[in-house]
Amino acid sequence: MTGCETGRVEIYDVVVVGAGFAGVTAARELAMGGGSVLLVDARDRIGGRTWYKRSALGSWDLEMGGNFIDPSQQLVCREVSRYGIEVATPEPLSLPAVCLLGGRLVEGGSPIPLEELGDLERLLQTLMSAAELIDPDRYLTEQDLGELDIGFDRFLDRLRLGPCVRELASVLLSSEAGMDAADASALHWLRLSAAAGGVLRLLGVDNQSFREGSVSLLEAMLAEANVELRLSCPVRRIEKTAGWVAVVTDAERFEARTVVVTVPSGVLGPVEFEPALGDAKLRAVRESHAGTGVKGLGDRPGSARGLVGPRARPGPRYRLDVGGGRGGQSGCRIRP
Numbered sequence: 193m194t195g196c197e198t199g200r201v202e203i204y205d206v207v208v209v210g211a212g213f214a215g216v217t218a219a220r221e222l223a224m225g226g227g228s229v230l231l232v233d234a235r236d237r238i239g240g241r242t243w244y245k246r247s248a249l250g251s252w253d254l255e256m257g258g259n260f261i262d263p264s265q266q267l268v269c270r271e272v273s274r275y276g277i278e279v280a281t282p283e284p285l286s287l288p289a290v291c292l293l294g295g296r297l298v299e300g301g302s303p304i305p306l307e308e309l310g311d312l313e314r315l316l317q318t319l320m321s322a323a324e325l326i327d328p329d330r331y332l333t334e335q336d337l338g339e340l341d342i343g344f345d346r347f348l349d350r351l352r353l354g355p356c357v358r359e360l361a362s363v364l365l366s367s368e369a370g371m372d373a374a375d376a377s378a379l380h381w382l383r384l385s386a387a388a389g390g391v392l393r394l395l396g397v398d399n400q401s402f403r404e405g406s407v408s409l410l411e412a413m414l415a416e417a418n419v420e421l422r423l424s425c426p427v428r429r430i431e432k433t434a435g436w437v438a439v440v441t442d443a444e445r446f447e448a449r450t451v452v453v454t455v456p457s458g459v460l461g462p463v464e465f466e467p468a469l470g471d472a473k474l475r476a477v478r479e480s481h482a483g484t485g486v487k488g489l490g491d492r493p494g495s496a497r498g499l500v501g502p503r504a505r506p507g508p509r510y511r512l513d514v515g516g517g518r519g520g521q522s523g524c525r526i527r528p
């Protein structure tokens with residue numbers, strides 16, 4: 193593994209841009225197929241939106257980004273078995289320890305008042321029936337699902353739910369999907385529910401995390417294949433010349449028969465393409481994606497209430513999952 197060097201032109205069968213899960217998987221597959229493969233990333237580490245940071249908070253090693261996998265995510269689970277990666281026991285579904293819903297602060301117990309339990313049942317039934325319409329193993333565009341491809345907020349509005357159930361649904365969606373309920377398509381979330389085997393399973397029943405961090409899987413994948421890795425090499429330009437594609441970084445220019453770009457749309461804008469990307473792709477880059485989730489970890493002594501009004505006595509640590517949104521709204525789950 194090396195950083196960017198200067199003044200050299202290297203020729204490969206394939207250059208893969210971006211060393212997140214998509215790029216590492218593509219590079220491994222292509223290299224195992226016998227090609228010479230270069231994997232380039234702008235950062236000084238692999239993993240992209242997954243980032244297992246050692247000693248991130250005192251002696252705690254933390255997953256700063258993507259963390260949980262679910263048995264319904266068959267592709268990643270297949271990789272986990274392939275390399276014998278250890279995953280932690282699934283976390284059981286737990287209600288948040290503290291909820292602020294519909295203006296009520298509830299510590300422990302059900303966050304839903306008795307008079308809204310009927311609405312909760314109606315919401316779950318509607319979500320489950322809608323998820324059952326989806327075949328998660330087929331492309332969504334091949335299924336007649338246009339009715340469900342609306343903002344999740346609009347989907348909820350139609351149900352005329354009580355304020356606590358309405359807010360709980362919005363917050364859970366923001367937290368699980370990492371995006372604001374107004375921006376997220378109900379179809380996206382329902383597809384995830386269908387793939388997970390049900391709405392409640394999606395909400396956390398079978399979540400598992402990597403014992404040695406998500407990076408342990410990526411390292412195992414790269415160790416199996418003969419992939420050359422360059423870190424700290426932001427790609428600035430990708431140009432097609434007769435028979436070749438050139439990948440230009442600040443210091444180097446790589447040539448290849450093929451380039452695979454796994455850079456997410458949100459940060460693809462600064463990369464110049466020659467010939468330019470088509471209109472549809474440019475529009476997608478301009479729109480970026482709906483994911484705005486941030487992850488927070490609260491390490492504060494005291495009871496859960498300490499998070500809203502500090503107390504001095506020592507107590508358990510609480511984990512905060514925050515789904516950020518536009519307009520200053522955010523969903524937040526607090527778990528011991």
Ligand SMILES: Cc1cc2nc3c(=O)[nH]c(=O)nc-3n(C[C@H](O)[C@H](O)[C@H](O)COP(=O)(O)OP(=O)(O)OC[C@H]3O[C@@H](n4cnc5c(N)ncnc54)[C@H](O)[C@@H]3O)c2cc1C
Nearest residue numbers: 210211212213214233234240241257258259260426427487
């Ligand atoms: C806070 C958070 C929590 C999440 N939780 C979960 C979870 O629990 N479970 C789950 O399944 N998913 C989760 N996700 C989503 C998951 O992390 C992503 O879907 C996945 O990591 C995306 O992988 P990728 O390879 O497509 O993209 P990325 O991981 O974004 O990889 C793209 C790579 O491209 C590189 N790059 C960008 N621009 C350039 C350039 N110009 N030149 C060279 N390299 C470049 C980046 O440095 C990056 O390494 C979470 C995401 C976040 C942010």
